[in-house]
Amino acid sequence: xxxxxxxxxxxxxxxxxxxxxxxxxxxxxxxxxxxxxxxxxxxxxxxxxxxxxxxxxxxxxxxxxxxxxxxxxxxxxxxxxxxxxxxxxxxxxxxxxxxxxxxxxxxxxxxxxxxxxxxxxxxxxxxxxxxxxxxxxxxxxxxxxxxxxxxxxxxxxxxxxxxxxxxxxxxxxxxxxxxxxxxxxxxxxxxxxxxxxxxxxxxxxxxxxxxxxxxxxxxxxxxxxxxxxxxxxxxxxxxxxxxxxxxxxxxxxxxxxx
Amino acid sequence: xxxxxxxxxxxxxxxxxxxxxxxxxxxxxxxxxxxxxxxxxxxxxxxxxxxxxxxxxxxxxxxxxxxxxxxxxxxxxxxxxxxxxxxxxxxxxxxxxxxxxx
Numbered sequence: 434x435x436x437x438x439x440x441x442x443x444x445x446x447x448x449x450x451x452x453x454x455x456x457x458x459x460x461x462x463x464x465x466x467x468x469x470x471x472x473x474x475x476x477x478x479x480x481x482x483x484x485x486x487x488x489x490x491x492x493x494x495x496x497x498x499x500x501x502x503x504x505x506x507x508x509x510x511x512x513x514x515x516x517x518x519x520x521x522x523x524x525x526x527x528x529x530x531x532x533x534x535x536x537x538x539x540x541x542x543x544x545x546x547x548x549x550x551x552x553x554x555x556x557x558x559x560x561x562x563x564x565x566x567x568x569x570x571x572x573x574x575x576x577x578x579x580x581x582x583x584x585x586x587x588x589x590x591x592x593x594x595x596x597x598x599x600x601x602x603x604x605x606x607x608x609x610x611x612x613x614x615x616x617x618x619x620x621x622x623x624x625x626x627x628x629x630x631x632x633x634x635x636x637x638x639x640x641x642x643x644x645x646x647x648x649x650x651x652x653x654x655x656x657x658x659x660x661x662x663x664x665x666x667x668x669x670x671x672x673x674x675x676x677x678x679x680x681x682x683x684x685x686x687x688x689x690x691x
Numbered sequence: 692x693x694x695x696x697x698x699x700x701x702x703x704x705x706x707x708x709x710x711x712x713x714x715x716x717x718x719x720x721x722x723x724x725x726x727x728x729x730x731x732x733x734x735x736x737x738x739x740x741x742x743x744x745x746x747x748x749x750x751x752x753x754x755x756x757x758x759x760x761x762x763x764x765x766x767x768x769x770x771x772x773x774x775x776x777x778x779x780x781x782x783x784x785x786x787x788x789x790x791x792x793x
Contacts, residue, residue, distance in 0.1 A: 530709015619781025658739030
């Protein structure tokens with residue numbers, strides 16, 4: 434296939450995504466649409482009109498940042514403050530972008546970058562589940578296809594949800610009644626869980642979670658998860674101590690405690 | 692409106708910068724090490740975002756309903772429940788607890 438200016442080959446993307454992952458992509462799309470409904474309702478309750486809500490959802494395509502943005506503006510915050518806070522919340526995309534980078538080639542980097550988010554990276558770039566039900570490692574082709582399929586799902590599901598939400602806004606004024614505000618953390622958590630069954634990944638997850646929760650009340654919203662990245666550095670130091678053991682082929686053990 | 696456009700541009704920039712940086716570290720002799728580090732970084736971020744948005748998403752006051760709902764979702768996910776079950780349980784428990792006045 435010519436790498437030049439061909440459009441993404443959708444049928445090859447579909448067939449390259451492992452069967453068990455396709456269901457995950459569909460569920461992620463539906464869950465993202467649910468969060469999109471909550472966002473649409475919140476945004477219209479905060480005085481945004483439908484075209485603004487949809488424009489934000491398509492151009493920004495970052496759920497949590499948009500929710501924060503419309504929430505802050507609705508609460509009467511200065512738009513520049515809302516802008517800064519939302520960009521801060523999106524800084525984690527730098528790390529996600531780095532992780533997605535090997536999956537994107539050439540010109541794909543330009544529009545593929547727009548699809549980099551929690552969901553696409555969790556499904557396509559996160560390490561394969563460990564443990565007894567471990568699947569065979571996925572090929573780069575499969576991971577690339579998973580990235581684009583999830584990306585398209587999110588890029589469709591999110592604005593569609595936002596449209597539904599912003600038109601429903603008058604009917605269902607409070608998405609909280611339906612627990613829709615819990616969908617995003619539940620989705621991201623459930624996507625991350627299979628990847629943290631391995632020893633060192635579990636240690637990173639616990640440590641990062643503790644750091645983020647402890648930091649949360651004291652730092653601007655969105656910074657706490659970034660501080661949780663310190664867990665990776667701590668583990669790295671720990672691993673240096675246990676390095677010889679690991680190299681001898683021992684199973685992955687907790688590297689944090691020397 | 693200007694803020695909306697800047698948010699779109701800024702968000703795209705964070706992603707594109709990441710993709711560009713990633714291209715440098717995931718090629719060459721240190722690629723394997725860099726990818727392991729990134730794997731762990733992704734996990735740290737996903738868990739961090741999960742837990743912090745469970746307790747406070749900057750919009751509605753969280754109370755106890757959402758953290759408990761998300762805790763249920765994580766528990767059943769750990770017990771290998773399907774993704775849909777985890778997500779629906781998280782939302783359902785949160786809604787139920789709110790209904791009960793928590």
